[in-house]
Amino acid sequence: MPLSEYRRKRRSGLRTGTSPEPRGERDTKRRKAGKRPSFVIQHHAARSDHYDFRLEIGGVLVSWAIPKGPSTNPKDRRMARRTEDHPLDYATFEGVIPRGEYGAGEVIVWDRGTYANATNYEMAEGLDRGHLSFRLHGEKLHGGFALTRIREGKDETWLLIKRRDEDADARRKPVKSQPESVLSGRTLDDLDES
Numbered sequence: 001m002p003l004s005e006y007r008r009k010r011r012s013g014l015r016t017g018t019s020p021e022p023r024g025e026r027d028t029k030r031r032k033a034g035k036r037p038s039f040v041i042q043h044h045a046a047r048s049d050h051y052d053f054r055l056e057i058g059g060v061l062v063s064w065a066i067p068k069g070p071s072t073n074p075k076d077r078r079m080a081r082r083t084e085d086h087p088l089d090y091a092t093f094e095g096v097i098p099r100g101e102y103g104a105g106e107v108i109v110w111d112r113g114t115y116a117n118a119t120n121y122e123m124a125e126g127l128d129r130g131h132l133s134f135r136l137h138g139e140k141l142h143g144g145f146a147l148t149r150i151r152e153g154k155d156e157t158w159l160l161i162k163r164r165d166e167d168a169d170a171r172r173k174p175v176k177s178q179p180e181s182v183l184s185g186r187t188l189d190d191l192d193e194s
Contacts, residue, residue, distance in 0.1 A: 002059070002060050003084075005084035005085070006087065009084060019097055020093075020097070021090070021095075021103075022093055036116060036137070038113070040090075040091040040112040041053050041109075041111040041112070041141070042109055043069075044103070045107075046104060049067075051068075051070065053080060054086060056088065060087065060088065061087065061088060061090055061091060063086050064083060064160070066160060071162055072170075073162060074161065075170065076161070080159065080160045081156070092183065093109075094181060094183060094186070095191070108180075109183045110178075111140040111141055112139065112182055113138030115136050116137070117133075118134050119132070130152075131146070131149070132147040140178055143163060144165045145163060147159070147161075
């Protein structure tokens with residue numbers, strides 16, 4: 001079951017209805033032929049503030065937590081900790097996960113869009129190999145990026161790196177200059193106040 005870890009970590013909240021997160025019942029939904037796979041980046045103020053980077057691969061959102069968020073500077077190496085796969089319907093989740101639940105805190109959709117594989121092998125194979133290369137077509141982020149695994153095991157760690165291309169910009173700081181949700185226009189502070 002690809003989403004067993006997702007469900008296990010949220011067992012109490014999803015059963016009691018205290019967590020507004022999607023249950024993940026549509027995890028086997030297939031993409032229409034010819035349609036590009038999606039990506040989403042969610043800003044998440046949990047125990048530590050971070051960005052959840054998610055790529056649609058094999059009917060789920062394969063996920064990484066990036067403490068500093070993505071960068072458009074090719075010189076930056078962003079640490080990305082692999083987390084459990086999430087259901088596809090998580091891509092539009094915004095809200096507050098209640099205290100006492102796994103991942104408690106505010107969540108907004110910081111960026112979203114589609115992506116194109118930039119390698120000669122399938123994304124699932126790249127995940128196994130420990131290297132993914134892709135082009136993002138988002139509302140805030142564009143162009144080539146790569147994820148490379150640097151440590152396996154319990155704390156599986158990757159690096160997210162912006163490729164040197166026409167969308168690279170060492171001066172641009174999208175995490176700071178564009179803090180709002182691409183869905184609602186709200187920031188984490190707006191959710192915190194409600």
